[in-house]
Amino acid sequence: MSTITLKSHRKAARVTSSGLKLTRRGRFLLLGLPLMLLAVAALVLVGIVTSSAQAATGTTGAGATQVTVQAGESIWSIAAANSSNRDPRDVVAEIVQLNDLKTSVLQPGQQIFVPTH
CATH class of the missing domain: 3.10.350.10 (LysM domain)
Structure with missing residues (x-):
């Protein structure tokens, strides 16, 4: 039996670690999404506080x-x-x-x- 050897003329690609690169979408998800969730939570909290105050004052209305x-x-x-x-x-x-x-x-x-x- 004979053995066939193939030679490649390509050089091996170098792998470098250049760090984490964020795309525009990645920056949005990393920074924008938590900020939006925090804003929604704040609005819900304000809504809860003000709605209970309105209910307490509404029971002794003009009726x-x-x-x-x-x-x-x-x-x-x-x-x-x-x-x-x-x-x-x-x-x-x-x-x-x-x-x-x-x-x-x-x-x-x-x-x-x-x-x-």
């Missing part, structure tokens, strides 16, 4: 008046006295929701909000 509970009064009697052509049960439900009442017992001198519409 409610403040009433001081007298001795012997109940939510039902206050609702019946302040419901104009409305079912007192609906007014009682609104009073409980407006004032975030956990119980139906009212104390004399307690101030509650009653819907006016």
Whole structure:
């Protein structure tokens, strides 16, 4: 058997490490994307803070008046006295929701909000 040898006239390519080269897209992803995510997070945080403040101030709007509970009064009697052509049960439900009442017992001198519409 004979052996065939092939000679190559090409020289071996040199491998050099020139460091990391970022393209325009790479710079955008490395710097721009985290900055945009941080900006979105800041906007979401501002939205959460301001929306809860609006909800807290919106419960005592022009559609409610403040009433001081007298001795012997109940939510039902206050609702019946302040419901104009409305079912007192609906007014009682609104009073409980407006004032975030956990119980139906009212104390004399307690101030509650009653819907006016």
